[in-house]
Amino acid sequence: PNxxxxxxxxxxxxxxxxxxxxxxxxxxxxxxxDSVTVAGLTSPDxxxxxxxxxxxxxxxxxxxxxxxxxxxxxxxxxxxIATSVAGERRSVVRTVIFIP
Numbered sequence: 001p002n003x004x005x006x007x008x009x010x011x012x013x014x015x016x017x018x019x020x021x022x023x024x025x026x027x028x029x030x031x032x033x034d035s036v037t038v039a040g041l042t043s044p045d046x047x048x049x050x051x052x053x054x055x056x057x058x059x060x061x062x063x064x065x066x067x068x069x070x071x072x073x074x075x076x077x078x079x080x081i082a083t084s085v086a087g088e089r090r091s092v093v094r095t096v097i098f099i100p
Contacts, residue, residue, distance in 0.1 A: 020082040020090035030097045039064035042082040069098040
């Protein structure tokens with residue numbers, strides 16, 4: 001009788017868990033300038049969009065974009081969405097109040 005083959009453990013490469021941290025603006029920030037900088041940290045291979053605008057993170061995963069502020073968008077709701085190559089999604093919503 002033939003011996004049964006020994007099972008071999010196979011390791012699937014797994015992407016690191018997607019992270020998303022918005023460092024600016026603070027929650028419920030009040031700004032007086034006509035633009036607000038949205039900045040944060042995500043996984044370096046993630047795709048980031050800020051209110052639908054694509055932002056490319058650097059090799060450390062840092063990203064930043066300036067959004068225009070106007071009294072029509074007051075308060076301004078900012079949605080930051082990070083998507084990993086595996087399709088995992090994280091989102092953070094911040095509200096900014098503009099006082100001209």
